[in-house]
Amino acid sequence: MSTRAGIVVTGTEVLSGWITDRNGPWVSARLADLGVDVVHLTVCGDRPADLLAQLRFLASEGVDLIVTTGGLGPTADDLTVATVAEFLDRPLEQDPAMRQTIETVIRTWRQVPDGIALPSSLEAAIDKQALVPLGAQAIPPSGTAPGVAVPSSDTLPAVLVLPGPPHELQAMWPVAVRTAPIVDAIAGRVLHEQKTIRAYGLSEPDLAVTLLDAESEVPDLADVEVTTCMRGGELEIVSRFDGHAANIYNRLQDLLLARHGERIFSTDASTIDDVLVGRLNGRTIATAESCTGGLVAARFTDRAGSSAYMLGGVVSYSNDVKTGVLGVPAELIDRLGAVSEPVAAAMADGAREVIGSDIAVSTTGIAGPGGERPGKPVGTVCFGLSIAGRETITVTRQFPGDRDSVRRLATTAALHMIARALEDG
Amino acid sequence: MSTRAGIVVTGTEVLSGWITDRNGPWVSARLADLGVDVVHLTVCGDRPADLLAQLRFLASEGVDLIVTTGGLGPTADDLTVATVAEFLDRPLEQDPAMRQTIETVIRTWRQVPDGIALPSSLEAAIDKQALVPLGAQAIPPSGTAPGVAVPSSDTLPAVLVLPGPPHELQAMWPVAVRTAPIVDAIAGRVLHEQKTIRAYGLSEPDLAVTLLDAESEVPDLADVEVTTCMRGGELEIVSRFDGHAANIYNRLQDLLLARHGERIFSTDASTIDDVLVGRLNGRTIATAESCTGGLVAARFTDRAGSSAYMLGGVVSYSNDVKTGVLGVPAELIDRLGAVSEPVAAAMADGAREVIGSDIAVSTTGIAGPGGERPGKPVGTVCFGLSIAGRETITVTRQFPGDRDSVRRLATTAALHMIARALEDG
Numbered sequence: 001m002s003t004r005a006g007i008v009v010t011g012t013e014v015l016s017g018w019i020t021d022r023n024g025p026w027v028s029a030r031l032a033d034l035g036v037d038v039v040h041l042t043v044c045g046d047r048p049a050d051l052l053a054q055l056r057f058l059a060s061e062g063v064d065l066i067v068t069t070g071g072l073g074p075t076a077d078d079l080t081v082a083t084v085a086e087f088l089d090r091p092l093e094q095d096p097a098m099r100q101t102i103e104t105v106i107r108t109w110r111q112v113p114d115g116i117a118l119p120s121s122l123e124a125a126i127d128k129q130a131l132v133p134l135g136a137q138a139i140p141p142s143g144t145a146p147g148v149a150v151p152s153s154d155t156l157p158a159v160l161v162l163p164g165p166p167h168e169l170q171a172m173w174p175v176a177v178r179t180a181p182i183v184d185a186i187a188g189r190v191l192h193e194q195k196t197i198r199a200y201g202l203s204e205p206d207l208a209v210t211l212l213d214a215e216s217e218v219p220d221l222a223d224v225e226v227t228t229c230m231r232g233g234e235l236e237i238v239s240r241f242d243g244h245a246a247n248i249y250n251r252l253q254d255l256l257l258a259r260h261g262e263r264i265f266s267t268d269a270s271t272i273d274d275v276l277v278g279r280l281n282g283r284t285i286a287t288a289e290s291c292t293g294g295l296v297a298a299r300f301t302d303r304a305g306s307s308a309y310m311l312g313g314v315v316s317y318s319n320d321v322k323t324g325v326l327g328v329p330a331e332l333i334d335r336l337g338a339v340s341e342p343v344a345a346a347m348a349d350g351a352r353e354v355i356g357s358d359i360a361v362s363t364t365g366i367a368g369p370g371g372e373r374p375g376k377p378v379g380t381v382c383f384g385l386s387i388a389g390r391e392t393i394t395v396t397r398q399f400p401g402d403r404d405s406v407r408r409l410a411t412t413a414a415l416h417m418i419a420r421a422l423e424d425g
Numbered sequence: 426m427s428t429r430a431g432i433v434v435t436g437t438e439v440l441s442g443w444i445t446d447r448n449g450p451w452v453s454a455r456l457a458d459l460g461v462d463v464v465h466l467t468v469c470g471d472r473p474a475d476l477l478a479q480l481r482f483l484a485s486e487g488v489d490l491i492v493t494t495g496g497l498g499p500t501a502d503d504l505t506v507a508t509v510a511e512f513l514d515r516p517l518e519q520d521p522a523m524r525q526t527i528e529t530v531i532r533t534w535r536q537v538p539d540g541i542a543l544p545s546s547l548e549a550a551i552d553k554q555a556l557v558p559l560g561a562q563a564i565p566p567s568g569t570a571p572g573v574a575v576p577s578s579d580t581l582p583a584v585l586v587l588p589g590p591p592h593e594l595q596a597m598w599p600v601a602v603r604t605a606p607i608v609d610a611i612a613g614r615v616l617h618e619q620k621t622i623r624a625y626g627l628s629e630p631d632l633a634v635t636l637l638d639a640e641s642e643v644p645d646l647a648d649v650e651v652t653t654c655m656r657g658g659e660l661e662i663v664s665r666f667d668g669h670a671a672n673i674y675n676r677l678q679d680l681l682l683a684r685h686g687e688r689i690f691s692t693d694a695s696t697i698d699d700v701l702v703g704r705l706n707g708r709t710i711a712t713a714e715s716c717t718g719g720l721v722a723a724r725f726t727d728r729a730g731s732s733a734y735m736l737g738g739v740v741s742y743s744n745d746v747k748t749g750v751l752g753v754p755a756e757l758i759d760r761l762g763a764v765s766e767p768v769a770a771a772m773a774d775g776a777r778e779v780i781g782s783d784i785a786v787s788t789t790g791i792a793g794p795g796g797e798r799p800g801k802p803v804g805t806v807c808f809g810l811s812i813a814g815r816e817t818i819t820v821t822r823q824f825p826g827d828r829d830s831v832r833r834l835a836t837t838a839a840l841h842m843i844a845r846a847l848e849d850g
Contacts, residue, residue: 012652013652013654013656014450015453015463015466016450016453016454016457016463016652016663017449017450017451017452017453017454017457018450018454018654018656018661018663019654019656020445020450024442024468025439025441025442025443025445026442027442028440028441028442029441029442029443032441032442038440038441039469039470039472039475040467040468040469040475040478040479041440041467041468041469042465042466042467042468043449043465043466043467043468044464044465044466045464047464050464050465050486053465053482053486054465057478057482061475061478075633167825167826167827167830204500208500227437227438227441227471229437229438229443229444231438231443231444236438236443238441238443287719287740289719289722292723293722293723293725293726293727293731293735294712294714294719294720294721294722294723294726294738294740295719295723296719297714297718297719297722297740297742298717298718298719298720298723300718301718301719301740301742302718302828302829302832304793304794304795304828306718306742307742307743310718310742310743311742311743311745311746312739312740312741312742312743312746312750313719313739313740313742314737314738314739314740314750315712315719315722315726315737315738315739315740316737317722317726317731317732317735317736317737317738318732318735318736318737320736320781321736321737321780321781324779324781325737325739325750325779325780354749354750355746355750356745356746356749368729369729370729400592401592402592403727403729404727405592407727
């Protein structure tokens with residue numbers, strides 16, 4: 001009997017699609033880490049009636065825990081705590097200690113020393129934010145808004161109320177899950193093992209065939225819950241199982257490696273970025289980008305400490321930059337076009353030369369819309385890889401989808417091209 | 426009486442937070458464009474019982490239309506259509522025309538000519554995907570999975586079933602909303618005017634004060650629904666109103682411009698990217714990036730046709746690249762550090778020189794974690810802007826949040842710095 005949870009994300013800006021919700025996915029993943037099974041995620045705007053309806057729906061689904069995000073601000077339209085109190089039929093009461101904490105935060109933030117009165121509007125805001133449902137535990141704010149943990153009752157689930165700003169929510173999480181109401185609510189959880197295998201160039205249908213065979217080749221495979229997810233050209237195979245099924249999982253993994261070892265680049269959940277950095281092995285890297293326009297360099301530099309191996313790159317969007325900065329022969333571009341393997345090779349060699357790195361990767365392609373050439377439809381991307389002491393290699397790929405899709409798939413492909421080349425050191 | 430809709434996003438990978446849902450926000454925004462009021466968005470995994478529960482919840486909330494995304498694949502765990510049929514109590518029946526369409530798609534895709542039998546597994550998959558609830562209208566696939574539009578009944582809402590891959594869903598949308606079941610379902614919608622104002626460097630509290638004053642200065646302001654949303658340092662002010670309230674909105678906009686005109690960069694929903702491109706006015710641009718590591722270049726090049734003005738850039742992550750490629754005096758870096766305005770200026774001038782553009786922008790900063798220097802905490806970013814025939818200008822900013830946040834805020838700041846400088850031509 002596992003512990004089941006629901007997540008309620010509040011905010012008109014999320015419901016309306018103006019901003020991408022970062023809290024729901026984050027909380028869902030953290031709950032999974034805790035062994036809690038998330039069964040529903042709902043998003044509502046700023047109408048209390050809609051929030052109340054979603055809370056009641058989740059309760060009717062028999063979840064043990066509801067986590068809400070957002071709606072804790074000082075303004076009148078931030079009604080999550082009041083609505084949760086109504087849902088749980090618990091009156092709101094002021095938490096004096098929490099009120100003091102919030103006032104201290106506000107005074108520090110607004111630089112109003114003790115003794116000097118705060119504007120009445122601020123006093124009212126602090127009063128509001130210090131209200132918690134009767135019997136609930138307030139969680140100290142990481143911004144100005146405290147969280148709230150309400151214990152479950154015979155008929156209602158426990159509720160964890162968290163702030164909307166992702167950095168506030170994430171800072172509060174470790175404390176929140178250690179509060180008595182939440183510890184009690186998830187006490188019945190089953191800690192699953194979770195293993196993630198990542199493959200590149202493996203299709204879901206091909207994997208489906210293997211998984212079908214596995215059902216006959218691996219006894220009790222049903223004890224391992226396998227979920228697959230294709231994203232950015234990478235196929236993610238996530239398996240969840242109880243400890244006793246570890247040997248069953250191992251047999252599945254062996255079968256996957258036997259069938260698709262060529263395409264599997266990670267069996268320990270590490271990303272291609274992790275794998276690539278591990279294989280650099282002290283070597284430095286540079287980029288020469290046309291169609292990806294900086295995305296490959298941005299991908300390399302989004303990791304803390306990347307300056308240890310990422311020296312830099314050139315975005316050679318115009319042909320003049322390809323020739324002038326990277327030294328690609330103009331004659332090559334005139335004769336074969338900028339989207340060609342020889343140009344990709346010259347770009348990579350040029351970047352390694354200009355930047356002074358051990359390795360350089362290049363992209364030149366047609367992200368679209370439009371720009372196709374005879375024999376080079378939209379989605380055509382040529383890659384070059386120049387490694388000190390080796391012959392420069394090139395490849396041409398076709399990517400589906402719109403401009404954004406082509407650029408992102410090409411960026412991921414560039415990382416895999418390097419990682420594959422460095423596989424044997 | 427407006428038309429109300431609910432959205433159900435299916436997929437364990439979304440519910441589990443492994444991938445970011447792109448369909449819910451997109452569909453929500455499109456429904457708003459149609460004048461339909463989205464009241465609930467729910468996400469469920471691949472368990473039919475959970476999907477059924479969410480459909481029943483939305484129906485109990487009295488929505489006129491439910492849009493589902495995902496779960497239309499050929500595999501056994503893609504159960505959206507069957508579950509929707511159960512929810513609506515309509516038997517599934519084969520749509521012969523649609524079956525033929527799907528088979529043709531598959532034969533073309535797998536290159537199996539007519540007359541040659543398909544593998545039985547594929548036949549079964551086609552049979553499954555050609556099933557539609559009785560009385561429903563199938564929508565031709567943009568990939569392999571057809572959509573389904575089911576008319577409303579006296580007791581149940583209309584349901585629009587759409588595929589999960591965003592490009593398939595988006596390609597199908599224009600056809601889907603013109604099907605009789607959907608046209609009927611949203612016939613009662615109220616078309617609202619929607620106006621979006623965007624500001625940079627304006628805080629929500631400061632705007633709140635202005636909106637409070639507006640309530641007394643602008644009669645009947647209540648007829649205009651104003652929502653504000655802060656993202657990436659930009660404050661978005663969205664107003665919705667019926668046609669008759671246009672003059673009320675105009676008075677609000679006048680007040681906002683009078684109070685915050687300096688900070689408002691768009692009153693017609695155009696983004697800073699749009700504004701900047703408009704102000705380039707034929708001039709070419711280049712980038713020199715350190716801490717943003719390619720994000721500014723990627724931002725410039727993510728627009729179709731950007732090659733008309735974006736020539737390229739240099740990601741000068743290491744100091745050697747700053748000096749060697751961009752010609753930043755090593756002495757400057759030694760004396761002032763790489764994160765300094767003189768270095769930012771030299772980077773911008775160097776990029777304009779090397780790339781041969783009319784304009785170049787540069788970023789050098791401390792994205793963190795770690796790397797702070799005396800007087801230069803994590804989040805410090807220096808910008809340089811070099812424009813032909815003008816004195817190069819620089820600025821230093823402080824950005825909050827983690828590495829990703831600092832890099833994104835700095836990227837947006839770079840665009841605003843250029844747009845502001847080109848405001849007067």
